[in-house]
Amino acid sequence: xxxxxxxxxxxxxxxxxxxxxxxxxxxxxxxxxxxxxxxxxxxxxxxxxxxxxxxxxxxxxxxxxxxxxxxxxxxxxxxxxxxxxxxxxxxxxxxxxxxxxxxxxxxxxxxxxxxxxxxxxxxxxxxxxxxxxxxxxxxxxxxxxxxxxxxxxxxxxxxxxxxxxxx
Amino acid sequence: xxxxxxxxxxxxxxxxxxxxxxxxxxxxxxxxxxxxxxxxxxxxxxxxxxxxxxxxxxxxxxxxxxxxxxxxxxxxxxxxxxxxxxxxxxxxxxxxxxxxxxxxxxxxxxxxxxxxxxxxxxxxxxxxxxxxxxxxxxxxxxxxxxxxxxxxxxxxxxxxxxxxxxx
Numbered sequence: 001x002x003x004x005x006x007x008x009x010x011x012x013x014x015x016x017x018x019x020x021x022x023x024x025x026x027x028x029x030x031x032x033x034x035x036x037x038x039x040x041x042x043x044x045x046x047x048x049x050x051x052x053x054x055x056x057x058x059x060x061x062x063x064x065x066x067x068x069x070x071x072x073x074x075x076x077x078x079x080x081x082x083x084x085x086x087x088x089x090x091x092x093x094x095x096x097x098x099x100x101x102x103x104x105x106x107x108x109x110x111x112x113x114x115x116x117x118x119x120x121x122x123x124x125x126x127x128x129x130x131x132x133x134x135x136x137x138x139x140x141x142x143x144x145x146x147x148x149x150x151x152x153x154x155x156x157x158x159x160x161x162x163x164x165x166x167x
Numbered sequence: 168x169x170x171x172x173x174x175x176x177x178x179x180x181x182x183x184x185x186x187x188x189x190x191x192x193x194x195x196x197x198x199x200x201x202x203x204x205x206x207x208x209x210x211x212x213x214x215x216x217x218x219x220x221x222x223x224x225x226x227x228x229x230x231x232x233x234x235x236x237x238x239x240x241x242x243x244x245x246x247x248x249x250x251x252x253x254x255x256x257x258x259x260x261x262x263x264x265x266x267x268x269x270x271x272x273x274x275x276x277x278x279x280x281x282x283x284x285x286x287x288x289x290x291x292x293x294x295x296x297x298x299x300x301x302x303x304x305x306x307x308x309x310x311x312x313x314x315x316x317x318x319x320x321x322x323x324x325x326x327x328x329x330x331x332x333x334x
């Protein structure tokens with residue numbers, strides 16, 4: 001099982017690290033992709049070395065997509081390659097986990113119309129504006145799409161992602 | 168399943184948060200105990216609200232003990248109640264996970280003689296001095312005792328802990 005995590009500087013540290021370590025615990029291969037290959041630094045100061053720049057990613061090679069939150073999605077959503085990758089996962093119904101500001105990337109990819117989802121409180125209006133059915137819950141599962149709101153939702157988020165991945 | 172995490176200010180954030188979220192994902196109850204009940208703050212700035220002060224802990228009520236690293240163990244190891252709790256877990260062969268500087272608490276509790284273990288590099292000499300058989304590995308499992316060295320060992324640490332807990 002190959003997992004792709006897309007993020008950038010100012011990621012919410014726990015929202016990247018917890019899924020990364022959880023997937024590695026499970027024995028999955030985890031790949032981090034960012035704008036460029038240089039080290040990215042989280043809001044709290046954790047450093048992560050990307051494996052790939054976004055332009056190098058072949059999304060058909062990955063089984064799961066994780067979109068952590070923080071301030072990174074505001075940058076990632078402006079990257080056309082990131083949006084193409086997100087569309088590939090949605091069109092092929094492969095598991096996607098997006099938390100906090102992570103769903104902003106899916107909004108910009110134009111794939112949220114009619115989908116049930118949650119996100120960080122301040123992103124909710126934007127999510128509704130993109131045609132999604134917003135729910136205020138620890139986790140919302142809509143077929144392949146798993147979304148959560150904040151770091152303390154991570155246990156619910158990871159439990160749901162592992163269930164969707166193993167279906 | 169009831170999990171007890173003992174830590175204090177300047178904990179290594181990921182070494183507390185990753186086990187906490189992982190255990191909650193599994194459906195276990197997680198309790199944080201510290202010197203006092205006030206909020207504790209990690210080295211990177213994450214805030215955690217303890218459920219209990221150490222003097223309130225009845226160790227027989229818990230099934231798993233987790234000792235995260237960072238600078239917290241240097242303080243915790245001076246707390247006689249913390250050492251009594253650690254001894255209870257060792258004497259009753261209940262699962263203990265200690266990572267990074269976490270094993271310092273077990274050293275002060277006087278329970279490492281003859282036990283196979285690992286720890287943060289700079290703690291290794293002290294661990295050997297306490298009579299332990301030190302190994303430089305991602306994780307060392309010695310019956311009920313699971314130890315690791317650094318945050319990037321967390322996938323191995325959590326995989327081993329979950330196996331020991333489920334035995």
